[in-house]
Amino acid sequence: MSFYALIFGAGFAAGIINVMAGGGSLITLPALLFLGLPAPLANGTNRIAILIQNVAAVEGFRRKAIFDPHNGVRLALAALPGAIAGAFISVQVSDETFRAILAAVLAVAVIAMLVPPKKRDDGNARPVLPWWSYVAMLGVGFYGGFIQAGVGLLFLAVLYQALGMSLNWVNMYKVMAIGLYTIPAIAVFALTGNVEWITGLVLGAGNASGAVVSTHISVRGGERVVRFFIALAFLLMALRLVAIL
Secondary structure (H helix, E strand, C coil), X not given: CXXXXXXXXXXXXXXXXXXXXXXXXXXXXXXXXXXXXXXXXXXXXXXXXXXXXXXXXXXXHHHCCCCCHHHHXXXXXXXXXXXXXXXXXXXXXXXXXXXXXXXXXXXXXXXXXXXXCCCCXXXXXXXXXXXXXXXXXXXXXXXXXXXXXXXXXXXXXXXHHHCCECHHHHHHHHHHHHHHHHHHHHHHHHHCCCCCHHHHHHHHHHHHHHHHHXXXXXXXXXXXXXXXXXXXXXXXXHHHHHHHC
């Protein structure tokens, strides 16, 4: 199987998991590293796929009438300064530091998701976001700019666990915010020579294809299906943490 076929397949799997829960970059980042890209180049190239995937996912949710650009943009703007700072730091740290921070933050996300969630409104009414959710997005944005892998699980910890929002709305806000703050993060990686464009576009085609499938399953399948993919994301994250530790 060719290099680009492997890249597309990894992207497709990641696109499904990223929209449903998060952690798809735990597939694509190791795949890029395995295929020979250095860590900073793999990290930057992966952002191209993330952007393409989230544009496709936002359009998918819009078609399903799960769409709130007002709050989605506000969440993205709250995350933006953290994402830019995280991207600048990411291209400067050693591989050892990168891996240690990834392990620590994802362990915190696991603990947060084990806490029983606030009682949820599982309908499709537009949620009301408290002021502190925007503060939390600054930290989520920093992690997203720094590593990206597993950032969707941090969105779940804030919007699903703490706010009790329905998973469809969580996923819509997540893909919109990540898509918007990924743009300046890509600029940082590109300016430092850490993007392989052709590989990123092929990976992005896979991610986008998976995202389209995922938005359809998410809205039609309901929370039970989404929970399955969350469990799968946690399994991938646990395997990745074991590999790091």
